[in-house]
Structure formats: C-alpha cells, structure tokens
Amino acid sequence: MPTELNVPDAAAKTAEAASQEFETEKMSLAMGPSHPSTHGVLRLQLELDGETVTKCDPVLGYLHRGDEKIAENMTYNQFVPYTDRLDYLAPLANNAAYAAAVEQLANLEVPARCQSIRVITSELARVSSHLMGLGAYGIDVGAWSVFLYSFTEREKLYTLFEELTGARFTTSYSRIGGVARDMPEGWTDRVLEFCEQFLPILDEILKLLTRNKIFMDRTVDVGVITAEDAIGYGMSGPNLRGSGVKSDLRKDRPYWGYDQYEFDVPVGSKGDCYDRYLCRGEEMKQSVSIIRQAIAKLPGGSYYAEDARKIFAPRKDKVMSSMEELINNFMIVTEGPQMPAGEVYFEAENPKGTLGFFIVSKGGGVPWRMKIRGPSFCNLSILPHICKNELVSDVVSILGSLDFVMGECDR
Amino acid sequence: MSETLADDPIVALQTKFPAATSRDSRDHPAVNVPIAEAHAALQWLRDEQGYDFLVDVTAVDWSETTSPRFTTVWHLYSTSNHVYIRVAADCADDAEPSAPSITSLWPSANWHERETWDLMGVKFENHPDLRRILMWDEYPHHPLRKEFPLAGIETELPDIEVAEETNAKVISAPMMGGPFVASNKGEMNMTDAEPRAKDESWNEKKPKPE
Numbered sequence: 343m344p345t346e347l348n349v350p351d352a353a354a355k356t357a358e359a360a361s362q363e364f365e366t367e368k369m370s371l372a373m374g375p376s377h378p379s380t381h382g383v384l385r386l387q388l389e390l391d392g393e394t395v396t397k398c399d400p401v402l403g404y405l406h407r408g409d410e411k412i413a414e415n416m417t418y419n420q421f422v423p424y425t426d427r428l429d430y431l432a433p434l435a436n437n438a439a440y441a442a443a444v445e446q447l448a449n450l451e452v453p454a455r456c457q458s459i460r461v462i463t464s465e466l467a468r469v470s471s472h473l474m475g476l477g478a479y480g481i482d483v484g485a486w487s488v489f490l491y492s493f494t495e496r497e498k499l500y501t502l503f504e505e506l507t508g509a510r511f512t513t514s515y516s517r518i519g520g521v522a523r524d525m526p527e528g529w530t531d532r533v534l535e536f537c538e539q540f541l542p543i544l545d546e547i548l549k550l551l552t553r554n555k556i557f558m559d560r561t562v563d564v565g566v567i568t569a570e571d572a573i574g575y576g577m578s579g580p581n582l583r584g585s586g587v588k589s590d591l592r593k594d595r596p597y598w599g600y601d602q603y604e605f606d607v608p609v610g611s612k613g614d615c616y617d618r619y620l621c622r623g624e625e626m627k628q629s630v631s632i633i634r635q636a637i638a639k640l641p642g643g644s645y646y647a648e649d650a651r652k653i654f655a656p657r658k659d660k661v662m663s664s665m666e667e668l669i670n671n672f673m674i675v676t677e678g679p680q681m682p683a684g685e686v687y688f689e690a691e692n693p694k695g696t697l698g699f700f701i702v703s704k705g706g707g708v709p710w711r712m713k714i715r716g717p718s719f720c721n722l723s724i725l726p727h728i729c730k731n732e733l734v735s736d737v738v739s740i741l742g743s744l745d746f747v748m749g750e751c752d753r
Numbered sequence: 754m755s756e757t758l759a760d761d762p763i764v765a766l767q768t769k770f771p772a773a774t775s776r777d778s779r780d781h782p783a784v785n786v787p788i789a790e791a792h793a794a795l796q797w798l799r800d801e802q803g804y805d806f807l808v809d810v811t812a813v814d815w816s817e818t819t820s821p822r823f824t825t826v827w828h829l830y831s832t833s834n835h836v837y838i839r840v841a842a843d844c845a846d847d848a849e850p851s852a853p854s855i856t857s858l859w860p861s862a863n864w865h866e867r868e869t870w871d872l873m874g875v876k877f878e879n880h881p882d883l884r885r886i887l888m889w890d891e892y893p894h895h896p897l898r899k900e901f902p903l904a905g906i907e908t909e910l911p912d913i914e915v916a917e918e919t920n921a922k923v924i925s926a927p928m929m930g931g932p933f934v935a936s937n938k939g940e941m942n943m944t945d946a947e948p949r950a951k952d953e954s955w956n957e958k959k960p961k962p963e
Contacts, residue, residue: 575859684778719864
C-alpha cells in the first residue's frame with residue numbers, strides 16, 4: 343500500500359503562521375548621553391517596539407553645574423561669565439539678557455547707544471546660533487555640506503566677536519548698567535560688510551535644504567506640535583512660532599528699543615520639523631535687517647549708564663585721577679553693584695527661546711535667589727509627548743529641529 | 754503698560770479669592786495666595802484672565818531661621834495681552850514643604866516641579882512622576898537650600914554597582930582646592946590646599962624653589 347504523502351498547502355501554512363500571535367519583546371535603548379544627534383549630553387531612554395518608540399524618557403543633568411547656587415554666592419558682575427555658559431552658542435545674547443534683568447531690578451535705563459549695541463550683538467548672536475543649529479540639523483538628517491557652508495559664515499561672525507569682546511566663544515561682554523567697552527573703530531562697517539556678503543550665501547545654504555527631496559521627506563509632517571501643545575509645554579522661540587503662535591517678546595514687550603525697528607516675525611503653519619527649520623532660516627534674514635537698521639540709526643553718547651555710579655564701575659582714567667571714583671571702583675569690584683531689595687522677572691527673546699531670570703534681592707551686591715529659565719529645558723519637556731509612536735530615525739529629526747543646547751537646559 | 758491693566762488681575766483675583774494679598778514686586782503684578790488655594794487661583798487666572806502660558810515654577814528658601822521658610826513662585830504670561838503675573842504661596846511645613854502640582858493645568862509644569870523638588874526639596878502633591886531631574890535619583894540632598902554649602906557635600910557616586918562589577922575605583926572630584934572651597938577654620942593652609950597656588954608660594958622673603 344503506497345504511503346500517502348502529506349504535503350500541506352504552503353499558502354494555508356503561511357496563513358496559519360500569520361494568525362498566530364508572536365510574543366514580541368520591547369527593547370530598551372539608551373540614546374546618548376554621548377550620541378551625535380543629542381547635541382551635547384542628553385540621554386533619551388527609549389522603549390522600542392521594533393523601530394517604533396513606545397516611550398521616551400529624557401534623562402538630564404549631565405551638564406548640571408549649579409549655576410543658580412553659584413549666583414547666590416557672587417556679585418552680579420561676577421556672574422556675567424557664567425551666563426556665557428548657559429546657551430554657549432549665543433553668549434552675547436545671554437550676557438545682555440542677564441544684564442537687562444539686573445537693571446530692571448535697579449530700575450536703571452541704559453543709554454540709547456548701549457541699547458543699540460545690545461540689539462546688534464544679540465542679533466549677531468542669533469544669526470550665529472541659527473547657523474550652527476541649521477548646520478547641525480543638516481548633518482542629523484544626512485546633508486553634510488550645509489554644515490560646511492554655515493560654519494564658514496559662523497567663523498566670520500566669531501572673528502567680529504573677537505574684535506569686539508576679545509573672545510570668540512565666551513564673550514562676557516555685558517556689565518550691569520552697560521557693556522564692557524564701546525565698539526572698536528570701524529567695527530560696524532565690518533558688520534555691514536558681513537551682512538552684505540552673508541545674505542546671498544544664506545540663500546544658497548537654504549537652497550540646499552528647502553526644496554531638497556531627502557530633507558523634506560525627513561522633516562515634513564514629522565514631529566508635529568500643535569499650537570495648543572506648544573503653549574501647554576511652555577515652548578518658546580522658533581519652536582513656538584513654528585507651531586503658528588505669533589509670540590515674540592521683541593514685538594510683544596519691546597526692550598532695548600526693538601519697537602523702532604521694522605521686522606517680521608515668521609510663523610509656521612503646521613508645526614512640523616520643516617516649519618521650525620523655515621522659521622529659523624527666515625529669522626536670520628530678519629536679524630540681518632535689524633542689524634542694518636540699528637547700525638544706520640546708531641546713536642552717539644555713552645555706552646554705559648553714567649549716572650549709575652554705584653552700579654557701573656568708573657572708567658580707568660577717572661579711577662586714577664579722582665579719589666572718589668577710586669573708592670567707587672573699589673566698592674563695586676569688592677561688594678558688587680548695589681541693588682535695592684525686591685523681586686523681578688525679565689526674559690529676553692534669545693535664539694533658542696525666551697531666556698528668563700527671576701531675581702530675588704534683599705539688597706546689596708549679591709542676589710538672594712536667582713532662578714534661570716532656560717528655554718531649552720522647557721522645549722525638551724515636550725519630547726515624551728511627541729516622540730511617542732515615532733520611528734527612531736524620526737527622533738533624530740525631531741531633536742535636531744528643536745535646536746536645544748544642554749548648557750542652559752541643565753544649568 | 755497702562756496702570757489699570759496692571760492692577761486689574763489682582764483686584765479681580767481678590768474678589769474671587771478674598772484671602773489673596775498683593776505682593777511686593779519691582780515689575781510685574783504679583784499676588785500672594787494661601788497654598789491651599791494656589792491650584793484654584795492659577796486655574797482661574799488661566800481660564801478667566803487669559804494667562805495661558807506657564808513661564809516658570811520655582812521656590813525661594815528664606816533661610817533656616819525664617820518661618821515660613823519656603824515660598825513657591827509661579828510666573829504666568831498671557832500670549833494675547835503680553836503681560837506677566839507672579840503668584841506666590843508660602844509652604845506650610847518648614848521641614849517638609851509641599852505645594853499643589855499644576856501638571857493637570859499645564860504639562861510644562863511637570864519638569865519645572867521635578868526641578869524644584871530636586872534642587873529645593875518642595876514636594877508637589879499629585880504630581881504624576883515626582884523624580885529628581887538634574888541630580889541622580891539616589892542623591893540625598895537638595896542643593897539650593899540655604900544650609901547646603903556651595904562647595905557641595907561628598908556623596909556616593911551614582912555608579913556604585915558598576916564600580917563593584919568592574920572592580921574599578923570610583924573617585925569623586927576633590928572638594929578641597931576647588932575654586933570656592935575656603936580653608937576650614939584654619940585647619941589647612943590655603944597655599945597647600947589650592948593646587949594652582951602651589952608654585953607661587955615664593956615672595957621677597959621666601960625664594961622661589963629651584
């Protein structure tokens with residue numbers, strides 16, 4: 343009797359296998375703290391189902407230096423170099439924002455020239471920060487050449503910063519009641535020269551990305567943040583405006599005479615990574631326009647508040663020729679600029695978002711408590727919400743589009 | 754900013770919450786509320802007064818000898834009217850301060866409250882996930898409290914188990930000789946303690962070592 347061959351139908355077998363439920367395991371993956379796309383020392387503790395992120399838990403604090411504690415133990419001027427290290431890609435903007443917060447405490451108005459210098463330096467810092475953000479974002483999503491172009495431009499800016507402040511990176515340019523020194527002779531001309539040649543190059547840089555198929559595939563409709571979420575999670579800067587919220591402190595609560603300059607506030611429509619990128623690109627053009635206007639209108643006069651004799655240290659030639667000024671200088675250096683008691687909160691529109699300082703003073707030259715609101719800290723807090731159900735590769739894209747810096751996140 | 758606009762929210766808040774008092778401030782309108790009413794007051798400000806943006810949650814330590822010792826401070830901003838308001842509430846317990854969590858009102862409060870718990874030790878009730886955020890989970894202190902020394906307190910490092918596993922010796926950074934560490938009651942000569950000063954211990958009377 344011939345044996346009956348039992349050859350099961352292949353299709354039926356496949357169907358049977360497919361109907362069975364496979365036990366799949368979720369994988370835990372630590373992305374960072376040393377990972378090229380986490381721009382510093384951020385660690386994302388991811389829980390993955392295949393390539394899909396089911397849970398994202400950011401782990402912070404690798405760059406925590408206790409800046410707030412340090413601030414309570416030194417005079418107001420001594421803290422200026424520490425503000426360089428908050429958003430270390432835009433130290434000039436941090437310096438100015440911090441000084442403005444302390445001046446608000448003293449109810450001190452700085453002269454128009456000082457305000458213009460702060461506007462020019464803050465906007466230059468914004469351009470340099472966005473150039474870095476753009477270049478790094480390009481690398482994150484696979485476009486290397488953008489970085490080479492934007493870094494070349496940033497290098498030119500750093501040469502200008504060096505001429506102005508003596509340092510390329512950690513500028514420490516502000517003092518309470520003014521800036522460290524006036525702009526050198528011919529510096530504004532060189533800034534204008536930079537602006538002149540920068541705009542065509544910026545267009546070229548943006549051309550590399552804006553209609554780039556690969557770049558658009560990786561950013562359009564990825565990491566969408568609704569306007570409601572953006573406000574709820576306390577986002578600020580281009581990340582908030584990318585979601586369509588027209589909120590810019592330079593327009594809404596003008597400081598340093600920002601109301602006398604004409605500029606537009608670019609806002610996004612969808613709130614995806616692509617919109618945030620577009621906002622940054624346009625903001626640089628607006629910054630250049632502000633710089634040009636500020637230089638055209640540059641007022642004369644003093645670069646520091648001359649009447650604030652207990653706050654801004656007198657000039658060296660005065661110290662050497664007048665006993666009173668010598669004593670004043672000594673008191674400001676040893677005991678700090680004298681501040682009244684009280685509480686203030688000031689925030690400025692920095693490249694990464696609104697950098698805020700909440701200062702509680704009991705009088706004297708040292709703050710009792712200083713809370714620093716780092717925009718990157720708030721911007722990152724949305725990560726668990728938007729990274730859920732995204733692919734791992736999109737997490738990289740989202741991180742780059744938020745353009746955060748850990749220095750001010752961990753403080 | 755006109756005077757009436759700035760005064761409005763506080764007067765309005767006081768009619769709704771009679772226990773609220775005006776708070777000294779050098780810039781924005783500020784108000785003190787009882788800690789039990791803080792959540793309701795913040796919700797009312799958000800829903801009725803248009804303060805839709807939570808800027809900041811933090812706390813202030815008024816020193817160990819002061820009571821109430823801790824004050825929790827919220828800053829709100831209105832994205833439509835472009836004004837800030839500061840809301841402050843004194844924490845009841847000086848040893849174990851606590852405040853209501855407003856994570857249900859603004860998701861951004863989540864991290865701010867974790868940071869305040871981490872650095873200042875104010876416990877936020879009904880917080881969904883009150884873990885430390887900047888320091889590691891096992892860290893025993895709250896560094897922004899006034900009794901915490903600037904130089905820090907030596908503690909066990911987070912990777913103790915790793916050290917045991919790998920047999921590697923984990924040595925924390927030395928406290929003495931740091932930029933903020935002064936000599937402890939004359940126990941130590943600063944020139945010995947401060948490494949950078951070591952090579953400069955000579956002067957006119959003491960020759961430079963060869």
